[in-house]
Amino acid sequence: MLNAYDIAYALGVGISAPYWLLKPSARRKVLRAFALRMGDVPPRDPSRPAVMIHAVSLGEINATRGLVTQLRTARADLDIIVSTATDTGFDRAMQLYGGQSPVVRVIRFPLDFSSAINRCLDALRPALVVLLELEVWPNFMRHCQRRGVPVVLVNGRLTESSFRHYRLGGLVTRRMFARLTAACVQDEQYARRFEAIGVPHDRLKVTGTMKFDTATVADSVPGDRELAEAVGLRPAQEPIWVCGSTGPGEEEIVLRVYRQLLKTHPALRLAIIPRHPQRFDEVARLITQAGFPLLRRSRIRDPQSEIRDAVILGDTMGELRKFCSLADVVFVGRSLVDLGPRQHGSDMIEPAALGKATVVGPYTANFADAVRRLVAEDGLFVVPDERALGATIDELLRSPDKRRAAGERAQQVVRSAQGATARHVQVILDVLGR
Structure with a gap:
C-alpha cells in the first residue's frame, strides 16, 4: 500500500522526467538505479x-x-x-x-x-x-x-x-x-x-x-614495491608526489603546479589517482592536453619500454594506499575546489597513518574531526589555493626533516584517535x- 513518501517520490520522478529522459547520462543513472535497487x-x-x-x-x-x-x-x-x-x-x-x-x-x-x-x-x-x-x-x-x-x-x-x-x-x-x-x-x-x-x-x-x-599505522604497504616497479617509480632516487582522490577542476591545478615544481625539482614524479573511476579517461585527456607524457596504470604492457618521466594515472581500484606508501608528499583531493558540501574532502587519515607529509585544501568539512586533530599536532598542511599548494609542496620537497617530523606526528594522532x-x-x- 502506498504512503505519503511513495506518492512524493513518484511525483518527484514524474516532474523531473523531462530532465533525466532527455539527458543521456542522467537517464542511464536513473534507469540503472531502478534496475538494480x-x-x-x-x-x-x-x-x-x-x-x-x-x-x-x-x-x-x-x-x-x-x-x-x-x-x-x-x-x-x-x-x-x-x-x-x-x-x-x-x-x-x-x-x-x-x-x-x-x-x-x-x-x-x-x-x-x-x-x-x-x-x-x-x-x-x-x-x-x-x-x-x-x-x-x-x-x-x-x-x-x-x-x-x-x-x-x-x-x-x-x-x-x-x-x-x-x-x-x-x-x-x-x-x-x-x-x-x-x-x-x-x-x-x-x-x-x-x-x-x-x-x-x-x-x-x-x-x-x-x-x-580503518587506517593501519605502518611505514610501508604490501605490494608497494611491485607497484613502483610496474609503473617505473624509483622511490630511493627521485621524489614522488601523489595526488589522490582528486575531483573535477583539481587535476588542472595539480598539473600547473607540477610544471612549476619541475623547474626546481627536475626529477620529481607525479601520480594522479582520481576519486571516481568514470573520470579516468577525462583525466587522461587533461594530462596529455597539458603536454605531459601519460602512463596509465591499467594499460602497462612492458614497464621497461614505457616513458620514464610520464605522469602516472592511477586508473585501477584499490591501489591508492600503495601509491601513497611510495610518496614523499601526498595531496588529498576534493578539497582544493568547492565541489559542493557532499564532496568536501577525502580521506587524509590513510596517508597520515603511513607517516606521509600530507596536504589538503580548505574544503574538508566531511573530515572536520580528522583535520582538527591532525592540524592541532602539526601533522597536516592546509592550503587555501593553488599558489599556496605549490609553495607548500616545494618547501616539503626541500626539507626531508620537515616531512619526516610531520609524518611522525600524524601517525601518533592516528594511534591516539583509534x-x-x-x-x-x-x-x-x-x-x-x-
Missing part, C-alpha cells in the same frame, strides 16, 4: 540472526572493515549483510567481502519506495540495521519501525550545510530521526545538531570516528541483546 535480493536462511550494515559509497564501505571483523569476532552466530548505493561502493564491497559468502553478503540498498524496501526486508529479515554517517531515509525508517527492527546510526556526522537542509524538513525530519534506536556520533557538535533535528538526547552517544580505525569501532560494536551488541 528494487530490493530483488536472494532470500536468507532466517534461522541465523543478521545485521544489515548500510554504507552509501566507497569511503563508507572502507570504514565497515573493522566493524564487520569485530562483529563477527564478538558474535560468530551473526550473518552480516553489507549494502551500498553506488557502483564504486559495490565493487569495493565485493573486493572486501565477496569471498566470505554466505556469512557476509553484499547487496544494493533499496530505493526508498515501499515496494523495494518490503521486498528487501522480506528476503533478508535482519535483526538490526546499522546505518553509517548520515544514510537515514524516511520510508526505510518507517518500515523498519513497523517491523520492530531497531536501527542504529554509527560514525554519525552532520555538517552545518546538511543540518540547515534537514531543519527545513520540520516534522518529517524529526519523525525520521526519532525512529533511531541509538545514534553514535563523531563529536559533541554533531551530537547537538542531531538532537536539534529529532534524535532523543538519551539515545545519543559521542563515540568518535571509525575512519581512524577505538571508535569497538565502542560502536558494543552499542550494537547492547541493542541486539535487548
